[in-house]
Amino acid sequence: MSRIEKDALGTLELPDDCLYGIHTQRSVNHFAYSEERLDPVFIKAFALVKKACILANEETGFLDSDKARVLAESCSEIAGGKHHSWIVVNPWQGGAGTSTNMNFNEVLANLALKKMGFAPGSYDKIHPLHDVNRHQSTNDVYPTALRVAVLLRLKDLEKAVTDWQAGLQEKESVFQNILKLGRTELQDAVPMTLGMTFGAWAEAVARDRWRIFKARERIKIHNLGGTAVGTGLGAPREYIFKASEHLKKETGLVLARAENLVDATQNLDSFAEVSAILKSYAVNLMKIANDLRLLSSGPAGGFHELRLPEIQAGSSIMPGKVNPVIPESAVQVALRVMSNDQVIAQAAGMGQLELNHLIPLITHSFMESLKLLTAVTVAMDHHCTRDIQANRESCESKIGEGWTLATALVPYFGYDTVQTWVKEALAEKKSFKNLVLEKKYLTPDQLDTILSPQNMLKLGFTPGDTV
Structure with missing residues (x-):
């Protein structure tokens, strides 16, 4: 029928x-x-x-x-x-x-x-x-719905980011006494603690948490009641005020009707701004995910300083292989969000006169970014960093084998003196640490003091410090 x-x-x-x-x-x-x-x-x-x-x-x-x-x-x-x-x-x-x-x-x-x-x-x-x-037009109903949807998704994302930040801070505390090799440009640098690594990640995520929270202010202004181009033509004045009141009550969100409904109808720069905030989070997400991949690489041929949770088999041909699949997925999400941000920025700029005809594309891209970021943040927290383990032996074995330790000694003995010791170690084909101990330039206790986690955490040296 x-x-x-x-x-x-x-x-x-x-x-x-x-x-x-x-x-x-x-x-x-x-x-x-x-x-x-x-x-x-x-x-x-x-x-x-x-x-x-x-x-x-x-x-x-x-x-x-x-x-x-x-x-x-x-x-x-x-x-x-x-x-x-x-x-x-x-x-x-x-x-x-x-x-x-x-x-x-x-x-x-x-x-x-x-x-x-x-x-x-x-x-x-x-x-x-x-x-x-x-008393409605697509031109006021649709953008208002998008704002409501973004605010709802932002709440979920903010919670996920908050939880992940807390998890990273917990690992910062757990790993605060584990020494590891710092690296710049993928080359050996100076000693630090593994806790410092997680603390830096937590700090970056904390900034994203704040940005995401503040993003609400950019999105909460709606144009409901503006009808076709923001003049309110065809809608009773009392209805316009009442619709805004009911919207706040029904959604439970902090929302406000724009003072200039013509502006709020045609200009979508606020979405471009918040999308850029999501892109900034994607940048940090990608950085942390790639760092985790590097630090967990191996076990025989990589850094192998972290052990990520083993959540699935990594190969259909190599028995026992396990891949860092959660960080890998996070990198892919980050790339997608960055791409969506470019789409949103261009679409927001291509609106013409009193309406942006590309708002369906902005909606689809924006909602995808929010959904993916929320899901992958939960995954990074629950299936990756929460149960991550440190390989203390691998971390500490790399300390003192070369100029890493030499740099740590410069404040106490001076650059030229330490450089002489480095050349001596190279000439005698010995590890720098062993040469320092064998030549009795330092005692084992003095070396332990210099390389102690407490020394790493005290923020620089004080003139006159000795060992």
Whole structure:
């Protein structure tokens, strides 16, 4: 069985029980570019925006209470995770998100119709445009939904980053007494502690945590009520204020209506700014992930100073091989987020006059970055750094074999003297440490004092320090 729906362009046949309508079907027909669908959190956010508008129209007397009740209930169901299978439009769509808005308008209308005992498509009872979309434009509803979705995802990301930071700080404490070789340009440098390495990572992640927290301020300003270009044309003044109030209540978020709705409708630089913050986190994520790969490399032919948790087999041909798969996945996520940032920046800059027609691309890229970063941060915390182990023997065996120890002695004996000892060690083909001890330039106790973790952690030497 089927029903016929019509619009200004003609008619289309849809199954009787189909909860979307002709506008959605046209979008499905024209934008079948991929199997991708809208992000679930964005769907939730869009439903909450629609509910706020419905409640505002009811409160201002523009929507019958019975209609408002079933429509609001339908919005709540979608926001709670139901009926997402009927939100079928592709993220890759023209029209600045109109296809998405119409998909919601039609599904909400038909859900409400069913609740009232009517068949889907009975738009003389509840109409997708006249009732569900009353006093709205895609141009104010869609960007507002994106802001809500980003804020919801940012909360999840902030928690994940906070937890990871705490885990890295815990390892900083656990490994504070393990000496290791510092390296610059992949060459031996001076001694440090393994705890210092984790402390530096934790500090970098802490900056990202702060940036992500502050990003809320850039996203919380919405343009709901501005309708087509931000003038509010076609929407009652009281409705505009009420819709904003209901939006804050329904989402539980700190949101504010823009003072200049024309600006908030056409300019998406705030998304470019927050995307750049996500890119900054991706930079640190990549750096830490690559460091972990290096420090855990081996075991026979690499640094082998860290042992990452063994979570899956690493080869289909080499028995016993285990790869650093979580850091490897993190690097890939970081690259994707950096790519998305470039897309978002260009798309934000290509908006023309009163509207950015590329907001569907911004939405898809932004939500992907947030989702991936949150998931990989949890993975880095739970499946990598939380259960990481130090190979103390491998860390400490590299200390003192060359100019690493020599640099540590310069504050006590002077550059020229220590350089003479280095040449002597090279000439006699001995490790620098053994030569220093054999020649009795230092006693074992003095050497232990210089290389003690406490000495590394005290932040530099004091003039007149002796051993």
